[in-house]
Amino acid sequence: xxxxxxxxxxxxxxxxxxxxxxxxxxxxxxxxxxxxxxxxxxxxxxxxxxxxxxxxxxxxxxxxxxxxxxxxxxxxxxxxxxxxxxxxxxxxxxxxxxxxxxxxxxxxxxxxxxxxxxxxxxxxxxxxxxxxxxxxxxxxxxxxxxxxxxxxxxxxxxxxxxxxxxxxxxxxxxxxxxxxxxxxxxxxxxxxxxxxxxxxxxxxxxxxxxxxxxxxxxxxxxxxxxxxxxxxxxxxxxxxxxxxxxxxxxxxxxxxxxxxxxxxx
Ligand SMILES: Nc1ncnc2c1ncn2[C@@H]1O[C@H](COP(=O)(O)OP(=O)(O)OP(=O)(O)O)[C@@H](O)[C@H]1O
Ligand SMILES: [Mg+2]
Numbered sequence: 001x002x003x004x005x006x007x008x009x010x011x012x013x014x015x016x017x018x019x020x021x022x023x024x025x026x027x028x029x030x031x032x033x034x035x036x037x038x039x040x041x042x043x044x045x046x047x048x049x050x051x052x053x054x055x056x057x058x059x060x061x062x063x064x065x066x067x068x069x070x071x072x073x074x075x076x077x078x079x080x081x082x083x084x085x086x087x088x089x090x091x092x093x094x095x096x097x098x099x100x101x102x103x104x105x106x107x108x109x110x111x112x113x114x115x116x117x118x119x120x121x122x123x124x125x126x127x128x129x130x131x132x133x134x135x136x137x138x139x140x141x142x143x144x145x146x147x148x149x150x151x152x153x154x155x156x157x158x159x160x161x162x163x164x165x166x167x168x169x170x171x172x173x174x175x176x177x178x179x180x181x182x183x184x185x186x187x188x189x190x191x192x193x194x195x196x197x198x199x200x201x202x203x204x205x206x207x208x209x210x211x212x213x214x215x216x217x218x219x220x221x222x223x224x225x226x227x228x229x230x231x232x233x234x235x236x237x238x239x240x241x242x243x244x245x246x247x248x249x250x251x252x253x254x255x256x257x258x259x260x261x262x263x264x265x
Pocket of ligand 2: 049
């Protein structure tokens with residue numbers, strides 16, 4: 001691989017609190033190439049969000065290295081856009097103002113911010129809802145504003161933590177198509193956490209499966225399905241085989257966590 005966009009080496013994270021010590025990550029190694037879409041899956045509590053928070057600069061690692069374009073990540077920055085599961089819009093600003101706010105923070109003039117925000121509202125299919133407040137938008141619409149905001153200032157990398165986790169199946173499906181459409185046109189590097197294996201396979205170039213806590217990368221499954229991806233591909237034998245391979249890797253971890261070692265023989 002050429003110089004990776006994101007490079008993670010021997011990353012470890014230990015949380016220490018009054019209630020005890022939790023080793024969330026230990027020896028995580030992962031490279032994400034420029035313009036690559038990597039899905040990250042693993043059992044609940046294995047450390048996925050912790051890894052993403054460190055990449056976002058919202059947490060610091062206890063050991064190891066994490067770099068973007070060769071530079072150590074030391075805090076949040078406009079080179080990374082972050083989208084979380086829960087809607088993180090500012091409720092007192094309209095949809096468009098939420099996007100403009102991020103653009104103003106990245107140093108754009110108010111005229112530039114207004115024009116870029118309008119373009120991004122169109123990109124996510126929200127033309128006509130620019131002046132709506134978050135409380136007036138559905139879950140899927142709020143998440144589209146969050147995606148518009150994260151894309152608007154042209155980060156090198158998008159970090160997404162179960163961005164569609166709270167949505168109903170149909171809206172989630174639309175959002176997946178929207179995201180693949182944007183990604184196929186605009187190309188950017190994405191780390192995408194999900195519990196939905198089908199979603200991971202559908203969207204990703206590679207799916208990384210984590211072990212149980214302390215999390216590290218257990219397996220990387222390359223998804224050699226053609227692009228543009230189409231939803232009908234989910235029915236193909238190739239898709240099914242990849243789904244099965246990722247599922248098996250997660251399943252053996254969740255059985256091990258539950259103490260069913262014999263079921264793995
Ligand atoms: N701020 C914190 N302080 C203490 N422990 C934490 C903190 N954040 C996470 N942890 C612990 O680290 C471990 C990994 O948590 P993390 O949220 O990264 O898991 P996850 O893989 O994202 O799980 P899920 O799939 O349920 O979202 C858990 O045991 C969790 O309790
Ligand atoms: Mg999580």
